[in-house]
Amino acid sequence: MRFGFCGRASGMGKKGCELQSASGGRKTVSMKRYGADGWTDREDLGMFFYGMITALAIALACFVTSRPMQEKDRSDLGIRNGGQLTRQQALSWLCLTGIFLLLAGVSALRIEVGNDYGKYVDIFHEIYEGTDSAYVVTEPGFNFVVKAVYVLSGYENYLLVFALFGAATVFLFLRAMYEQSVDFKLSLAMFLLLGLYFRTFTTVRYYFVLALTLYSLKYVKRKEFGKFLLLTLFAALFHKSVLVVLLFYPLAYLPWKKWMVVTGGIGAAGVFLFQKQILSLALRLYPTFRDTVYLTQDIGLSANASGIVRCLFVFLLAALCWRESVRDSRENRFYLKLSVIGFLLYTCGSFLPLVSRLSYYVVTPQLLLAPGLLRGLYGTGGRKKGLVTALTLGFCLCYFCWFMRMASGNGINVLPYRSWIFTDKEWIDGSDLF
Numbered sequence: 391m392r393f394g395f396c397g398r399a400s401g402m403g404k405k406g407c408e409l410q411s412a413s414g415g416r417k418t419v420s421m422k423r424y425g426a427d428g429w430t431d432r433e434d435l436g437m438f439f440y441g442m443i444t445a446l447a448i449a450l451a452c453f454v455t456s457r458p459m460q461e462k463d464r465s466d467l468g469i470r471n472g473g474q475l476t477r478q479q480a481l482s483w484l485c486l487t488g489i490f491l492l493l494a495g496v497s498a499l500r501i502e503v504g505n506d507y508g509k510y511v512d513i514f515h516e517i518y519e520g521t522d523s524a525y526v527v528t529e530p531g532f533n534f535v536v537k538a539v540y541v542l543s544g545y546e547n548y549l550l551v552f553a554l555f556g557a558a559t560v561f562l563f564l565r566a567m568y569e570q571s572v573d574f575k576l577s578l579a580m581f582l583l584l585g586l587y588f589r590t591f592t593t594v595r596y597y598f599v600l601a602l603t604l605y606s607l608k609y610v611k612r613k614e615f616g617k618f619l620l621l622t623l624f625a626a627l628f629h630k631s632v633l634v635v636l637l638f639y640p641l642a643y644l645p646w647k648k649w650m651v652v653t654g655g656i657g658a659a660g661v662f663l664f665q666k667q668i669l670s671l672a673l674r675l676y677p678t679f680r681d682t683v684y685l686t687q688d689i690g691l692s693a694n695a696s697g698i699v700r701c702l703f704v705f706l707l708a709a710l711c712w713r714e715s716v717r718d719s720r721e722n723r724f725y726l727k728l729s730v731i732g733f734l735l736y737t738c739g740s741f742l743p744l745v746s747r748l749s750y751y752v753v754t755p756q757l758l759l760a761p762g763l764l765r766g767l768y769g770t771g772g773r774k775k776g777l778v779t780a781l782t783l784g785f786c787l788c789y790f791c792w793f794m795r796m797a798s799g800n801g802i803n804v805l806p807y808r809s810w811i812f813t814d815k816e817w818i819d820g821s822d823l824f
Contacts, residue, residue, distance in 0.1 A: 432806035437794045439807055444582040444790070447492055450485040451575035454568070489578070490557075490564055493587060497556030501549070501810040504592040505803040511548050518546060531627025532595045549810060555594045562601035563587075570608055573761035576782075580757050583786035584700070585793035591804045596747060599629040604754055610639050611721060635751050642727040642752070654734075661738045672742055694736040696792075697749055701733040703785050704756050707763050710778055715766025722766075725759035728752040 455478055502508065517533045518540045539551050563581060571577040581587055590597040602625040609618035618639070625632045644650075661668065691698070708716050708726050716722050732753035739745045760782060767775040798805040 433798050436806040437797075440588065440794065440797075440805075443492065443496055447489050447582060448575065448579050450489050450492075451578040453485045454482045454489075454574050455479070486564065486568065490560060493564075494553075494557040494560045496807075497560060497591065498549075498553035499809045499811060500552070500591060501808050501813060503804055503808055504594075505801060506592055507552075507803075510552075510594065514540070514548050514551060515546060528595065529627050529630055531624070532629075552594065555598050556590065559590050559594070559598045559601045560587075562598070562605050566601065566605040566607070567757060569605075571758050571761050572765045576761045576764065577757045579783070580760060580786055583790040585790065585797075586754070586757075588793070588797065588804050589802065592802060595628045596631070599625045599632045600750055600754060603632060603635050603751055604757070606635075607639070607755060607758070610643055611724070615640075631747055632751065634748055638728065638731055638752050642731060643724055646727065658734045658738045665741050669742065691737065691740050694740050694746060694749070696789075697736045697746055697753060698733065700756065700789070701729050701736065701753060704729050704759060705733075707760060707778065707782065710774075711763040711766055715763045719762065719766070722759060722762045725755045725762065728755050729759065 504510075513528055514536050517528070517536045535554070536551055539554065540546055543550060563586075564578075567577040567581065568574050602621060606618050606621045606625075609615070609621065619636070622632060622636055704726070708722075716726060729752065732749045735745055735749040735752070739748070742748075764775070764779055764782065767778060794805070796802060
């Protein structure tokens, strides 16, 4: 009996389908795909496809009515009018559903899209077989879901695993933005134009956890710290790096005194003096990074330039909107302080491997901060509001163009887009394999 799986497996230098026999031997067979010879020439088509998806989702979001932040329960569209939906509420529900189906569908239908797609397929296999415990470095919650899907499917259904995590991630991001953003359409536009949605095609368990942390912010703001703790511990079953939010989120929520700012600045500067010690501690917590390319690649200020630029732009927006949107808004100050922590991680911690994974926990709330900053300008003159809004949208569009140009690189690899729908099926010993 044999089973097969596709992907760019770690250690494999080419695309293919790898077969596993009952005796444990492996061999690689080539896959037949439509247009396989032209994959490298399909990036422009992929950019156009992603652009259309982005435009359609934003268009649907324009019909979604943002709920006031003071509303106690924003999850039920029918809570008003005795539980009866108004026409506008029904339209919002339909558009939200359409956005979810669109984004979750694009994620679920992909194959070999994402920098570590093949590596994850290998990890799924090792989780299912349990043949190499040293290789399986993923957390127990993630392992349980993968094994449950494989057992219930009766075979190594990695496509379903990717689809489930993709749908769950999109759902959590949409729910977090709808419930917490004062302008859902702007939050969704940033989610798409800043490339965050397309990055969910890589490191699937990390972005699932990132969506959970964005959703958990509402518990911090409500001072329901018990729920926040439980949700964070649940998220840690899928990616343990999330535990840093137990420090970062309460720290940002506290009022910052002058002595705290001075002490933090001195501490951030002192990081440069103890880089070796801090790196050694990080490798103890994440021993899988030892003797890997992560210690020499994607480190330094240049590797984190995009995150630094995003933070600097947010600081500019906050300066422009300080009097109207920041000075008297604890919520916006909370989000802004998270961005300050993220900026320090990107800069002072740039020597750490994959420090962006920690930074994303504190900079992703910018999806909620920017709409809050612009909302404060609604009562001011239209000229300033129009200027800042145009500046924000212009920055997001420029970032999207840059991201699309980089999207085929080794660090992202979400271009060209490929779907298993357009993949020839290959029959091996009676098994229907993609």
